[in-house]
Amino acid sequence: MMSVNRAAPLDRLMRPLHRWVWADADRRLRKLLTFAEVETDGGRDILRAAEVTPDPLLRRLYLEHAIDELRHGDMFRDRGAALVRARRTMRPVLLDGNPLPGGHGLDDLAIEGEPDHRLLAFLHVAEKSAAGRFAVYRELVGDDQPTQEIFEKILRDEVFHMNYTYTQLTRVSPKAYRRHVWHARAKRLWHRYLRAAAAIAGVFGNTLLRVIYFVALPPFVWLARRAERREPAGFIPIERTRGQRSPRSQY
Amino acid sequence: MKILGISAHYHDSAAALVADGVPVCAVQEERLSRRKNDAGFPLRAIEWCLDFAGIDPGDLDAVVFYERPMLKFDRILTSTLRAFPRSWRAFPQAMKNTLGEKVWVRGIISGQLGIRPQKILFTDHHASHAAAAFLTAPTRRAAILTADGVGEWATLTVGDGERRADGTTHITLRREVRFPHSLGLLYSTFTAWLGFKVNEDEYKVMGLAAYGAPTMLEEVRRLIRPLPGGAFELATEFFEFQTTADRSYSAKFIDVFGPPRHPYEAIDLETAEGRHFADCAASVQRVLEDILVGIAATLRRETGLDDLCFGGGVALNGVANARLLAGAGFERVFVPPAPGDAGCAIGAALYADRIYLGNPDRDVPDHPFWGPVVDAAHLARIAHEDGQHVEAFPDQVLVDRVADDLAAGRIVGWMDGACEFGPRALGHRSLLAAPHDAAIRDRLNRDIKRREEFRPFAPVVPAESADRFFDLPSGAARLGRYMSGVFPVRPEWRGHLAAVTHVDGTARVQVLERQMAPRLHQLLEAYGRRAGVPVLLNTSLNVAGEPIVTQAVEGYLTFRRCGIDVLVAGPTVVTKRAASASLKESREWSASSVAASTVA
Secondary structure, three states, X not given: OOOOOOOOHHHHHOHHHHHHHHHOHHHHHHHHHHHHHHHHHHHHHHHHHHHHOOOHHHHHHHHHHHHHHHHHHHHHHHHHHHHHHHHOOOOOOOOOOOOOXXXXXXXXXXXXXXXXXXXXXXXXXXXXXXXXXXXXXXXXXXXXXXXXXXXXXXXXXXXXXXXXXXXXXXXXXXXXXXHHHHHHHHHHHHHHHHHHHHHHHXXXXXXXXXXXXXXXXXXXXXXXXXXXXXXXXXXXXXXXXXXXXXXXXXX | OEEEXXXXXXXXXXXXXXXXXXXXXXXEHHHHHOOOOXXXXXXXXXXXXXXXXXXXXXHOOEEEEOOXXXXXXHHHHHHHHHOOOHHHOHHHHHHHHHHHHHOOHXXXXXXHHOOOHHHEEEOOHHHHHHHHHHOOOOOOEEEEEEEOOOOOOEEEEEEEEEEOOOOOEEXXXXXXXXXXXXXXXXXXXXXXXXXXXXXXXXXXXXXXXXXXXXXXHHHHHHHEEEOHHHOEEEOHHHEOOOOOOXXXXXXHHHHHHOOOOOOOOOOOOOOHHHHHHHHHHHHHHHHHHHHHXXXXXXXXXXXXXXXXXXXXXXXXXXXXXXXXXXXXXXXXXXXXXXXXXXXXXXXXXXXXXXXXXXXXXXXXXXXXXXXXXXXXXXXXXXHHHOOOEEEEOOHHHHHHHHHHHHHOOOOEEEEOOEEXXXXXXXXXXXXXXXXXXXXXXXXXXXXHHOOOOOOOOEXXXXXXHHHHHEOOOOOHHHHHHOOOOOEEEOHHHHOOOOOOOOOOOEEOOEEEOOOOOHHHHHHHHHHHHHHOOXXXXXXXXXXXXXXXXXXXHHHHHHHHHOOOOEEEEOOEEEEOOOOOOOHHHHOOOOHHHHHHHHHO
């Protein structure tokens, strides 16, 4: 039986950063609300897995897992709502901690067309990683008992998720289950790399587009505003010529 | 001639196939991907349509996209330029979003389907809405009104359509209101301010409006100025949707209406704040109705026509539709079952068939059931594998049995034939319950739908009995066909129909003709014999945040994880066992039992 008392080395290394995120009430609130969405989305993905698997036992297990995830989403949402009610305001924060790894990490999950062994391996790795991180969070929210209790309850479910995914993986792929787990780990790493690369590319792209915006667009701004001033208000007659445009025209 | 219509990329994408002038099938992508309001390119929907018809992409004579992507790009770019320099944040996102995929529609369709680009056609967004409303309606001549958030540039159009005796079809849109002046965006701005999801939760604003009084009318009218001919102009200083994708209302809007509701905070109608939100919802609802009635009344005077076909997302507002019927002077108002963007897939295909290709007019079957058919045998198999109680009955026995269940206060998941195209469950993917007791409404909200308490449930009633329970003016039955109108419940029945009567004494009633859904009609009659009232509560078979179920397995898993008592598909009836053992507790999944199951 696997346990979740100990966080992964990376999470232990990032503990000061996690502490910084959870110490601030606004960041904590945002983090909880993000978890609510992530867990709910993950629950729906696993529900989809239950819908598409041909294996009756896996269908029941996925269903139970999905119900857990959806309930976790509700728990985070309810706790977030309680904090919103208590605070009434949320000040904007520079970094809300959401870019940090957290929650489930099931956003990499692809359901359709994936055989059960790959899905089980992926779920097992994701659950194990999330459980380790939630163990850290549970300690960091010691000053907030209701939130700590949520992590406590979720961790109990995670034990079941980690164990059933592993056990079932050994059932559906008794010869190659270890390889599938390693493959799932490698795939998660690759997806993290892709996500980081996309984020960096996004920053470059945004910067370039903003340069274009301020340097190249101003002359066209004048033209666009002149056209706006000439536009009549209210109903505008539709010219008959519009109906004669080529059906192949995208304009 | 086979024509595929596609709508995609903004919300609720869909595909529809028209063969020889008649729709063959249509489905929203969300029903197959299981992601609510899936806006992605509808590849699953397209594949399903082609499979259903048994054809390959090469057999298609044309593929029609529901709008002109470059014209839309022109609007997005121009709006950004006009808002310079306030649009500096929105510009990169808008460009990446549009240039990344949305303007390359011809290439995407050609690449995905492997067809020649010459076969790919485009229609105007509002022409697609107009075609979806007019060409699917059983009328020869009608005035046409379309209204939504925004298409390419147009946000609202008026015109008329005619299906002539010589077989030709004419749709003429005569004038339009252009972005940023938009009734849909006005309503969506309030949707966002009230803490609901834009393009998804507008119906919650309508439901909330019944709890309020239009005390903020003057304030709302400051946001939208009336112009001659019924047109209008938004006071753009109150809005930010034209400058940013992050927020649709401005600081000035907040000055007038107060701070927005936090999406995670429940609306408490007992508090002053909750009542203020309801009053604002009632006020914007009233203004929307007044403007629509003004435009439609002018259109009626100009055209002299008796029928109005109304399309676009705004046509999902059942309260406004009923006001249109009562106040604009039309005898009948036709709203298609999918008036929003999904319905444009059918509209674009029909528009291309009749207008571009000049094919002769054909009557379109007057029903909403264009999607995948439920497989009752599959339901029986998976329920049996799961240890549930499964039975099969001949039709009349099944109907009597389900009527007994409903009369006993059980909640029934009802799957029958092909699923609906559009956002309403109209009797093929429905949750049915007795309509009498408010407690069952609360149970549905709490245990199944998990949604806000202020939202009402709709009733379904046989057409021949509808007038007895509901105050239906002339023409209302047509709106009620697709649950598109909200009408008063007769005062003497409100107490007996408490689960489906909204706080203001109205209901979004579905008026069911026997031919449209014979089994449900039969069930209503059987229930009527038991309860004295042939009315049932009819809501969509899904849980909040999820699309309506399509296949048997989706219905089954919905049944398993919430408080549905009985699930029906074709002849199969599944009754929930009192307590299904949790696998977590039973440890059935663990190694020893796994070994046993592997050996078995």
